[in-house]
Amino acid sequence: MLVKSFAAAVQGIAATVVTIEVSCTRGIQFFLVGLPDVAVRESHERIISALQVSGYKFPRYRIVVNMSPADIRKEGTAYDLPLAIAILAAAEELDNSRLDQFMIMGELSLDGSVLPVKGVLPIAIKAREEGFKGFIVPKQNAREAAVVDGLDVYGVTNIKEVIEFIGGKRILEPTVVDIREEFYARQHQFNVDFSDVRGQENVKRAMEVAAAGGHNLILIGSPGSGKSMLAKRLPTILPPFTLQESLETTKIHSVAGKIGVETSLMTQRPFRSPHHTISNVAMVGGGSYPQPGEISLAHNGVLFLDELPEFNRNVLEVMRQPLEDRTITVSRARFSVEYPASFMLVASMNPCPCGYYNHPTRPCVCSPGAVQKYMNRISGPLLDRIDIQVEVVPVPFEKISEQRSSESSKAIRERVVKARSIQANRFANCEGIYNNAQMTSKQLHEFAVPDVTGLTLLKAAMQRFNLSARAYDRILKVSRTIADLESSSHIEARHLAEAINYRNLDRESWGM
Numbered sequence: 001m002l003v004k005s006f007a008a009a010v011q012g013i014a015a016t017v018v019t020i021e022v023s024c025t026r027g028i029q030f031f032l033v034g035l036p037d038v039a040v041r042e043s044h045e046r047i048i049s050a051l052q053v054s055g056y057k058f059p060r061y062r063i064v065v066n067m068s069p070a071d072i073r074k075e076g077t078a079y080d081l082p083l084a085i086a087i088l089a090a091a092e093e094l095d096n097s098r099l100d101q102f103m104i105m106g107e108l109s110l111d112g113s114v115l116p117v118k119g120v121l122p123i124a125i126k127a128r129e130e131g132f133k134g135f136i137v138p139k140q141n142a143r144e145a146a147v148v149d150g151l152d153v154y155g156v157t158n159i160k161e162v163i164e165f166i167g168g169k170r171i172l173e174p175t176v177v178d179i180r181e182e183f184y185a186r187q188h189q190f191n192v193d194f195s196d197v198r199g200q201e202n203v204k205r206a207m208e209v210a211a212a213g214g215h216n217l218i219l220i221g222s223p224g225s226g227k228s229m230l231a232k233r234l235p236t237i238l239p240p241f242t243l244q245e246s247l248e249t250t251k252i253h254s255v256a257g258k259i260g261v262e263t264s265l266m267t268q269r270p271f272r273s274p275h276h277t278i279s280n281v282a283m284v285g286g287g288s289y290p291q292p293g294e295i296s297l298a299h300n301g302v303l304f305l306d307e308l309p310e311f312n313r314n315v316l317e318v319m320r321q322p323l324e325d326r327t328i329t330v331s332r333a334r335f336s337v338e339y340p341a342s343f344m345l346v347a348s349m350n351p352c353p354c355g356y357y358n359h360p361t362r363p364c365v366c367s368p369g370a371v372q373k374y375m376n377r378i379s380g381p382l383l384d385r386i387d388i389q390v391e392v393v394p395v396p397f398e399k400i401s402e403q404r405s406s407e408s409s410k411a412i413r414e415r416v417v418k419a420r421s422i423q424a425n426r427f428a429n430c431e432g433i434y435n436n437a438q439m440t441s442k443q444l445h446e447f448a449v450p451d452v453t454g455l456t457l458l459k460a461a462m463q464r465f466n467l468s469a470r471a472y473d474r475i476l477k478v479s480r481t482i483a484d485l486e487s488s489s490h491i492e493a494r495h496l497a498e499a500i501n502y503r504n505l506d507r508e509s510w511g512m
Contacts (some may be wrong), residue, residue: 005086012337015126027062034067059091081106213481214435221392236409270301
């Protein structure tokens with residue numbers, strides 16, 4: 001008898017329906033075809049044990065299983081459950097009249113329990129698009145899949161529940177999640193706040209500008225000056241997720257297996273902080289079976305690179321293209337996948353190897369030329385792509401010991417949200433542009449034109465600091481954001497002056 005069940009394969013952050021065709025005829029052999037990997041081939045032994053423990057016998061027939069489309073590689077253990085159900089149905093030990101109504105995914109344990117799998121959210125979206133009535137998933141993945149409207153999601157704990165449900169002998173209640181209530185209730189729950197930061201008013205202002213325009217930022221300062229502390233609080237002043245952004249970010253984390261057991265939608269912007277020993281592939285994504293890298297896991301959020309010069313130079317250089325295009329394409333011989341990578345880059349670094357160059361009280365003990373050599377670990381093209389470069393000076397004792405709280409993240413966030421709403425109106429007719437940092441050259445000439453005084457100031461800065469054309473664009477983008485924070489329709493000289501002041505590493509005196 002020939003029976004079909006349905007599962008899915010994830011490529012990039014999109015899913016493709018996989019039809020599992022099982023044919024049972026006389027004999028005792030087992031064949032599994034359709035480009036399965038080793039983990040899928042090993043499902044045979046797991047299915048036999050799971051069925052025996054659950055009170056069923058593996059059919060004694062010549063069983064041929066084809067996973068279609070056969071030119072897409074099937075990876076992982078998530079096909080255990082649909083394979084087992086299709087085999088039982090083909091052996092006429094299970095009523096298959098309802099089998100075509102459901103998409104099924106799940107890994108089987110030897111005792112018959114169903115274990116969680118990766119990529120459930122994009123699979124659920126695909127199941128709804130293809131018109132499936134329901135989606136059977138492990139209990140731990142049920143809330144994640146239930147995000148999708150118009151699809152009944154059934155969370156199961158063991159294979160016996162699935163067999164009885166498909167056969168009409170058991171009723172399962174679909175998992176229901178009130179997405180909007182849960183989403184908006186948890187949007188403002190942070191463990192850190194800018195009110196914890198004493199002093200550093202100029203740095204907090206720079207971070208507010210960066211958040212308001214989506215600009216990349218680098219913090220340069222001696223050890224203990226508060227660089228990491230400030231960076232970790234940046235997500236608290238970024239605008240709250242929209243439902244669309246949340247769904248897109250959750251899909252990426254779902255594919256990577258980074259979603260918590262009881263999580264449905266991500267409600268806070270991601271903050272990724274990889275160690276400086278990270279490899280190229282781990283940063284941008286890829287591998288034999290491509291997975292999203294750190295730049296994609298930071299999509300719609302913040303990628304924090306602490307101690308930037310300590311990162312492998314090749315790792316930093318491969319980020320140059322994603323920083324401009326906001327996507328990364330991973331190509332292999334047989335296929336290519338594209339991951340979104342629209343993130344804010346926030347980096348921190350010491351000013352020199354000893355860490356005390358330009359320190360107000362401690363002397364720098366580095367040899368002549370060591371500061372410039374240390375800075376040369378970061379290429380000029382990468383620094384050009386960082387809009388805001390700000391020096392972090394150690395906080396004096398008087399500021400540290402103050403009992404008065406600083407301005408809260410909530411107050412700063414309100415100004416950021418107001419500036420972002422101005423940008424949303426400005427770019428309403430510009431596809432793919434949502435903030436000032438994403439402006440193209442054409443949009444710069446339309447929306448970021450300084451007055452005569454500002455042009456004179458900018459010309460002098462360009463000549464003095466020997467800035468590149470890209471740095472010129474960055475200054476205009478940042479000045480446009482500063483003007484938006486003041487609800488100014490025009491870029492004035494003071495806006496440009498502040499933006500130029502955020503190019504600390506371009507100064508002639510730096511590192512000399």
